[in-house]
Amino acid sequence: MPTREKHIYILGIESSCDDTSAAILFNGEVLSNVTASQKIHKEYGGVVPEVASRAHQENIIPVVDAALKKAGITKEQLSAVAFTRGPGLIGSLHVGVAFAKSFCLSLGIPMVEVHHMKAHVLAHFAEDPKPAFPFLCLTVSGGHTQIVRIDSPLEHTVLGSTIDDAAGEAFDKTGKLLGLDYPAGPLIDKWAKQGEAKFEFAKPNMPDLDFSFSGLKTSILYFLKKQLKENEDFIEENLADICASVQSSIVDSLMLKLRKAAKETGIQEIAIAGGVSANSGLRTAVTEAGEELGWNVYIPAFQFCTDNAGMIAVAGYFKYLEQQFVGQDVVPVARWKF
Ligand code: KG4
Ligand code: ZN
Numbered sequence: 001m002p003t004r005e006k007h008i009y010i011l012g013i014e015s016s017c018d019d020t021s022a023a024i025l026f027n028g029e030v031l032s033n034v035t036a037s038q039k040i041h042k043e044y045g046g047v048v049p050e051v052a053s054r055a056h057q058e059n060i061i062p063v064v065d066a067a068l069k070k071a072g073i074t075k076e077q078l079s080a081v082a083f084t085r086g087p088g089l090i091g092s093l094h095v096g097v098a099f100a101k102s103f104c105l106s107l108g109i110p111m112v113e114v115h116h117m118k119a120h121v122l123a124h125f126a127e128d129p130k131p132a133f134p135f136l137c138l139t140v141s142g143g144h145t146q147i148v149r150i151d152s153p154l155e156h157t158v159l160g161s162t163i164d165d166a167a168g169e170a171f172d173k174t175g176k177l178l179g180l181d182y183p184a185g186p187l188i189d190k191w192a193k194q195g196e197a198k199f200e201f202a203k204p205n206m207p208d209l210d211f212s213f214s215g216l217k218t219s220i221l222y223f224l225k226k227q228l229k230e231n232e233d234f235i236e237e238n239l240a241d242i243c244a245s246v247q248s249s250i251v252d253s254l255m256l257k258l259r260k261a262a263k264e265t266g267i268q269e270i271a272i273a274g275g276v277s278a279n280s281g282l283r284t285a286v287t288e289a290g291e292e293l294g295w296n297v298y299i300p301a302f303q304f305c306t307d308n309a310g311m312i313a314v315a316g317y318f319k320y321l322e323q324q325f326v327g328q329d330v331v332p333v334a335r336w337k338f
Helices: 039-044 049-071 090-107 116-126 167-177 185-192 214-230 234-265 280-293 309-321
Strands: 009-014 019-026 029-037 080-086 111-115 135-140 145-152 155-161 269-273 296-298
Touching (some): 009 309, 019 049, 019 309, 029 049, 029 309, 080 116, 090 111, 111 116, 111 309, 116 135, 116 145, 116 309, 155 234, 167 185, 167 214, 167 234, 185 234, 185 280, 269 280, 280 296
Parallel strands (some): 009 080, 135 269, 269 296
Antiparallel strands (some): 019 029
């Protein structure tokens, strides 16, 4: 039975990877969305799971406190806590799940489990304009790349996904080859703005609506090896052009399948989501394709692209309305089926 309450306050908790985030949602509207990013992983060139879970433990209480204060409410006003159950790093997920359990137990309020990838899609309901159903979403993050058809807030069907690396991983791994810090996606984006996409890399040839990015990484590796043999300063001298070329290769692969999905389904409501949807090349490409093909395009604000609890609270709100709660025996799931 759908709920008929008038004042629904949801606390969202996100701790699946290296961002500790808490958000407060009031009747579907985001009042606060506070994220503590863990800079420490830069030193290691990637996320170190044990370090991440320890940092979540340190961050979670201050982050929740800040989200409550920013929203101007007390914890006693909360209707429920929505938390990321998976997929993600198990140690990181445990921190958010354990926090949600103890908070709900002490406050006597229900708990709502949220699938991280579904939440990336539902981030679009945190702002206006909202997509109409059915819509397609290209969800591109550090761990996943998929095209999803969404028929209602709770009905999501994966139409295609990557068979190897995710788009974000392609950015991060290439960036590593170029000597850029982790996560390299935003840095490649920044450099690409000053460069020209003049280098060509191998193009994946995947059937249907699936993606593959591991060939691109190998192609770039061999390209760099060859160039560095002739000129050891090749990367420094051409960084902007290399970044523009890498970005354009990744964006082209994504857009090829997104256009195909729109054509095959006849759906004109097109959204992008996930960390890589912050990429300026992808944002421009999807906007231009929308103008060309008559799509209604939905691009999230930056705060809702990368991992954030606002999207978890929104996804939790839809389940809350249907009273889909979980008990204290809930456990995190590192590889949670979509
Ligand atoms: O969604 P997200 O915050 O975390 C996961 O669920 O994985 O995505 C993180 C990924 C990283 O790979 C990061 O490099 C990438 O998103 N990313 C970007 C940009 N901002 C973040 N990639 C390309 N361009 C950007 N501006
Ligand atoms: Zn994510």
